[in-house]
Amino acid sequence: MKKKINLISIDNWENLIPDDLRRDTNKHQVFIFEFFDYECPFCGTLETILDTIKLKYNEKVKIIRYHFPLNIHPMAYKAAIAAECAGIQNYFDIYHKVLMKNQYKLSSINFIEIAKKINLNDIDIEKFQICIEKEETADIIAKAVLLAKNYKVIGTPTIIINNKMISGVVNSIEIEKIINEFL
Numbered sequence: 001m002k003k004k005i006n007l008i009s010i011d012n013w014e015n016l017i018p019d020d021l022r023r024d025t026n027k028h029q030v031f032i033f034e035f036f037d038y039e040c041p042f043c044g045t046l047e048t049i050l051d052t053i054k055l056k057y058n059e060k061v062k063i064i065r066y067h068f069p070l071n072i073h074p075m076a077y078k079a080a081i082a083a084e085c086a087g088i089q090n091y092f093d094i095y096h097k098v099l100m101k102n103q104y105k106l107s108s109i110n111f112i113e114i115a116k117k118i119n120l121n122d123i124d125i126e127k128f129q130i131c132i133e134k135e136e137t138a139d140i141i142a143k144a145v146l147l148a149k150n151y152k153v154i155g156t157p158t159i160i161i162n163n164k165m166i167s168g169v170v171n172s173i174e175i176e177k178i179i180n181e182f183l
Contacts, residue, residue, distance in 0.1 A: 005174050008165045010151060016160065018064065028062035030182045032175075033160040035066050035148045038080060038099050039073030039106060040156040042169050047100045049172045053179070061179060065096070066144040068156055075106035077141065082111035084137035089123050091115075 016033045034050065036043040050063055067084075069076035079099050086095035098114050099106070115128045131137060151160065158167045161178045 005166055005170055006168070007178075008167075010160065010163055010165050013160055013163045016064065016066075016147070016151075021062065021064075027059060030057070030061045030179050031160075031162055032061060032063045032179075033066060034063060035068040035144075035153045035156060035158040037068055037070045037073055037076045037156040038083075038103055039076045040070065041103070043157045044100055044103050045169065046157045046159070049170075049175065052172060053175060056176075057179065060183060066147060067141050068145060068148045068153060068158070069141065070156060078111070078132075079106055080141050081135055081137055082114070082132055084140050085128050085131035086115060086118075086123070088131060088137065089128065091118060091123055094118050 013031075013033075017031060021028075032050065032053070034043075034046065036046070053061060054063055067080040069080050083092055083095050083099060086092055095114065095118060098118065099109075102109055111132055112125065112129055115123055115125055119125070148158070151165070153165075153167070155167060157169075158165065159170070159175070160166075161175065162182050164178055166174070166178075
């Protein structure tokens with residue numbers, strides 16, 4: 001028997017669009033907002049699905065990620081801090097991918113070593129290390145968690161496709177069906 005997805009319509013979804021993208025919303029017809037946790041196995045599955053969606057729909061779809069580290073995952077918060085520290089130096093996407101690929105062994109990962117491996121001769125390792133140790137990006141994580149709570153997100157993964165929110169596991173067919181409603 002096919003599981004029915006729990007689809008909730010939400011108001012004010014446009015408030016999830018970061019300020020820097022608000023000026024250029026005509027470029028993208030569909031926004032997918034993902035609330036995720038680096039240790040959530042279902043988030044790892046969704047990561048692969050969203051990669052495929054992005055390739056298929058290209059500029060029509062914009063994926064925006066928000067951290068929602070759950071208390072039951074002891075390394076999710078530290079991983080989110082590290083990803084945001086990489087993001088300060090414009091390496092969020094590549095660092096995020098490495099963390100998602102290694103989500104089952106985050107407790108044994110050295111976040112600084114990952115930064116060195118993706119170095120590409122540009123990342124300032126000392127600045128990255130200071131950022132992690134002082135948790136300079138903690139406010140980014142806190143704001144994302146508050147945003148999630150404001151939209152009644154209770155678990156991961158949760159995605160919002162324009163004004164439609166889906167919690168839990170969802171397949172690419174269901175996501176594409178919703179995307180196509182907006183195209």
